[in-house]
Amino acid sequence: MTSLLLQLQKASVLVFLVSSMGAMGLTLTPRVVLTPLRDVRFVARALALNFLLAPALAWVITIVIPLNRGHAAGLLLLGGAAGAPFLPKLIETGRADLGRAAALMALLTAGTILFLPLVLPIMIPGLAADPWSIARPLLVLILAPLAAGMLLKSRAPAFAVRIAPVLAKLGNASLLLLFILLVALNARALIGVIGSGAILAALLFFAVLFVLGWLAGGADRAVLGLATAARNFGAALAPAGSCFDDPNVSVMVVVGAIVCLGVTFLGAGWVRRRQVSAATA
DSSP, rough: OHHHHHHHHHHHHHHHHHHHHHHHHTTTTHHHHHHHGGOOHHHHHHHHHHHHIIHHHHHHHHHHTTTOOOHHHHHHHHOOOOOOOOHHHHHHHHHHHHHHHHHHHHHHHHHHHHHHHHHHHHHSSOOOOOOHHHHHHIIIIIHHHHHHHHHHHHHHHHHHHHHHHHHHHHHHEEEEEEEEHHHHTTTHHHHTTTTTHHHHHHHHHHHHHHHHHHEEEEEGHHHHHHHHHOHHHHHHHHHHHHHOOOOHHHHHHHHHHHHHHHHHHHHHHHHHHHHHHHHOO
């Protein structure tokens, strides 16, 4: 039964990534995606928040909260893994700028591919991340469906309009299933970390990232707040499973994934309520 659920979890990840990124691509054009990247201040803030502040915050938390070595390494991996594939869904929930979200997806995914294998070995002694093992799922499951969706929109716009809502609903359902499976399949591990400080560290990490992204985001605070807090736990799991013998590293990434989904979607709901209040004021 467990093996079947594990296969279902893998399938839900695959379906969510392909359907959600494809749906977003079907609603965008290359110009919409590339235009925000010409905003030097926006790009600089996004890179600083995700590849300077987030890893620094993870490191500070591992000092303030006495975590075991594996849990600390897992949090540091999350600190360097930006460009969460569920960011578009967060932005949609928060009624923020979807075009800027797509631009950030491309920017932060590329940054993660470079950052994880090059910088994290300095922060985590003993880590030897294979760049291709990190880059491959990001390219195949995130950037490729996004590009395919935009190509289809340019060639068959009427068909794109019809199929985009179907893919979006499929992405929503698969994300909900993924969250349920993460909790169910890792219940014992989650119980095991109670009292270790891992859950508290994850809560602090994601909540503080959202607040700092919001405060530093200026006119783009909704997008940057959510994008900074939403870490790419799929990218973090690649080196966690292949570069460490300690299972606590992967456990911490899974704990972080569950906490991240909870904190960021609560944040997106808060952003949405602010948007509605501002529109009706």
